[in-house]
Amino acid sequence: MERIKTLETRDLCESAKNGGCGECQTSCQSACKTSCGVANQQCENTEK
């Protein structure tokens, strides 16, 4: 694709199939404590 470059990303629709283990960090426990960001948490699912 000459005019379009797609970055490598995790497919969120696919992630619905085996996600949701709940082992990843609670978003507020890392640094913010006054806002909510979830996209910067690491996935910790060992069976994905």
Next chain:
Amino acid sequence: MVHQYKLNGYNIVLDTCSGAVHVVDEVAYDMIAAFKEKTEEEIVVEMLEKYGDREDVTEEDLHLCMEDIRTLVKMGKLYTEDTFEDMAGKFKERSGNVVKALCLHVAHTCNLNCSYCFASQGKYHGDRALMSFEVGKRALDFLIENSGKRRNLEVDFFGGEPLMNWDVVKQLVQYARSVEKEHNKNFRFTLTTNGMLIDEDVIEFANKEMSNVVLSLDGRKEINDLKRVDYAGNGSYDRIVPKFKQLVESRGGQGYYMRGTFTHANPDFTEDVFHMADLGFTELSMEPVVSSPDDPAALTPEDLEIVKEHYEILAKEMIKRKKEGRGFTFYHYMLDLTEGPCVYKRISGCGSGTEYMAVTPWGDLYPCHQFVGDEAYKLGDIWQGVTNDALREEFRSCNAYARPDCKDCWAKLYCSGGCAANAYHASGSIRGIYEPGCELFKKRIECAIMIKAAEDAEK
């Protein structure tokens, strides 16, 4: 849903529901924007009118670009349909009453007197108090008992200033370590401190036991010492910075965040971030102040525009410094596009009031640290567990799809609907939104993704 923006010379197209990120040239950018509204012929004619004088833009080429766009749509990487709404509620129902993280308020007191403190100088609008070992131990037992099959359990020693109750913190860590194996759990501890009481003992113990240490510094000395003062009014900078350096160095420069707050006094907060970086700290976070609009520290609408400009300045400087071999991390620009969280995490909200709770020094449970002191938001206590079931249900049903204002927002899978406490304080409902917070959040995500585009271009 698609979100398009131009930043730092990059034309970026986000496909919200698949998470795909496309970096495109200006012709494709315009064609994608028109794709849903116009026919192929109309788009091609329009593009020829706009870009026809360019050698690389021919009718044939434009039809090829249209084909590429259609291919991406077919692959589920562009204009992907939003099918997550039904999952949002169900996932949290499925998790039952599992609790996996506690914010332990081990000290409702503080040795600093920061005027902007959301916790009213650590007292949370109540009396000064320290958590006893017995209360803390029961809180840890409560967490183990209610954590179901979750292995990783998180405990943040918070305050006020937790080092004012350091012996109890150490005893609680030792207790948790003594029981975690038999219950097949792995405790991860965080310590959030203003640094005033850091000494050799704190450093040694924290480096051994705390997976994360959050160190409060507002950046430049004159900015830090404006708000972060002791009860005699003396600034804290000169006393804490050497201790922070010693602590960070001795833990190999990892497992920490230097975290500041910026206010009306410094909407040019990047100067403070760069100052932290110039001091040698590399894991940095800087948060907009949380306060009522009539507080003199509150960010004004004019400040917000300056802050947004500075988020761009920060992103560009981070790209530059990384190339120069002196890069640093900014918490809100940390995005792992390939190994980031699954969609369940992204739609479920922050977990406050369900899997995450705050415990007061006397053992009461609240949905999170920002609700402590608001009696209407008391969930129960660590002996009887959650007794306010209606309140827990209210939090359980709160997710990225529960807030009407988030329905058509491209950023909802990055913030998961945002902070419930901020929403409550701004709108009176945890299902509302805190609009200035949303604006800044969206700007941060745009910058974070632009950095990824720049890194990719360097490959």
